[in-house]
Amino acid sequence: MISGPTGSCETVRFDGTRYTVCGFDPTTHDIRLFHRDDNGTGFADFAALETFLDSEGLQLSFAMNAGMYHADRDPVGLYVEQGIERSPVNQNEGPGNFHLLPNGVFYLVGSAAGILETQAYLTSGIEPDFATQSGPMLIIDGELHPRFLQDGTSRKIRNGVGIAADGRTIVFALSEDRVNFYDFARLFRDRFGAKNALYLDGSISRLYIRDLERSDPGRAMGPIVGVVATKPAP
Template identity: 50%
Template sequence: MWRAGLLLLGLTMLWLPRAAGAVECRNQEWQGNRYSVCAVAPAQEDLRLFLYDPGGSPYGDFSALEARLAARGQRLAFAMNAGMYHDSRAPVGHYVEDGQEIMRVIPNAGPGNFGLLPNGVFCISPRRARVIETLDYQARRDSLNCRHASQSGPMLVIDGKLHPRFLPESTSRYIRNGVGTTRDGDRAVFVISRNAVTLHEFASFFRDVLDLPQALYFDGNVSRLYAPQLSRDDWGRPMGPIVGVVEDGAAEQSAALGKR
């Protein structure tokens, strides 16, 4: 009964009637841990990845990205760090931005969380977003039409099952963030913990509360959220890849004025 109730809570959050162009964010608690959750509908929202500005420098933080968008008459509605990166802020794994491949796929095991196979790719295609295990992504890449893609690891949830290396008794706790996607890819659900959690706890939240069959870990040392609905504009060490929702600034201003 408890799990059914939690599933209902997660499903209610994900499938509430939505206003066009809206990002839904809320705080949730489960089993003594606290999370911030933002659901995005790729068919309705302009969901993208960002790494380098037009001059070739990494954005590094939300404020630099906001300034660039403002110069174009746009605004940032939501953002989160979206994958592991080197000291230069170049992505560790596969990275595609607006159809341009910046880093190739890394299919083999390696050190750290990224190389804890299976890892995966967050793929944004027209009207859909998917989390896909890396080898599956490689096999189907041409048909997926990912305009944006970021490889990270490990996978948190694979076909409804937790990563086999996650241990319930683990004592390794960090602020962690990641993304899960629905079965048909009509929702991307971004989560950041608001207290330090284990990988097992974090992955279980995606599976048991949000009922997401696929989920991918983004990071645990650099986890940042930009969510005006939650009064979040995190800052800290410079970031590499960033995922965000872009809105037209003029349209948003007109909508706000219409509500007065």
């Protein structure tokens, strides 16, 4: 396990499946969402985001793909960055995991984070600093998504986010082995006590962990969630 000012990451084995899990407290960590730079160019990968942050006097500590996106890498659903809504909430029905309702929203407001089912988010009146909509929800008020099957045959590398039992710590997880939705959701509920957790994506799932010198390659990404810190003086 890596522990320190950038939070903590560890390898967890749960019901025979390996996961990399990272936890961050938003009261002590600078957690943001990223999609495009100041010129409107999508970051698409961790290296481009690193370069951008370096020019801002910052460094990337942790990052993960953070929600589903179209072919042009624009978000499928709600996306808010620095308090500005870049993409609206998507309440449409349709195919694919995003529309396996209910889906939900991961959001950051000041030094607090939360995850809500989309309709609950809309009625909450929350005005987030950052938010990304994805789907399906993994855990809803302590219960697994009603459409998940224990013997589900769709097994993929998957990543998601939940709020731990303490109600504060943000738990990001990526499966290192292929896993179905049911077992992935149980990781958040039964291992970390999450009352709410959200699926971010599968197959394209990627991690960046500076302390482990890990930067996963893969297809171009849309939204990215990252933990940043002030770059140390030379």
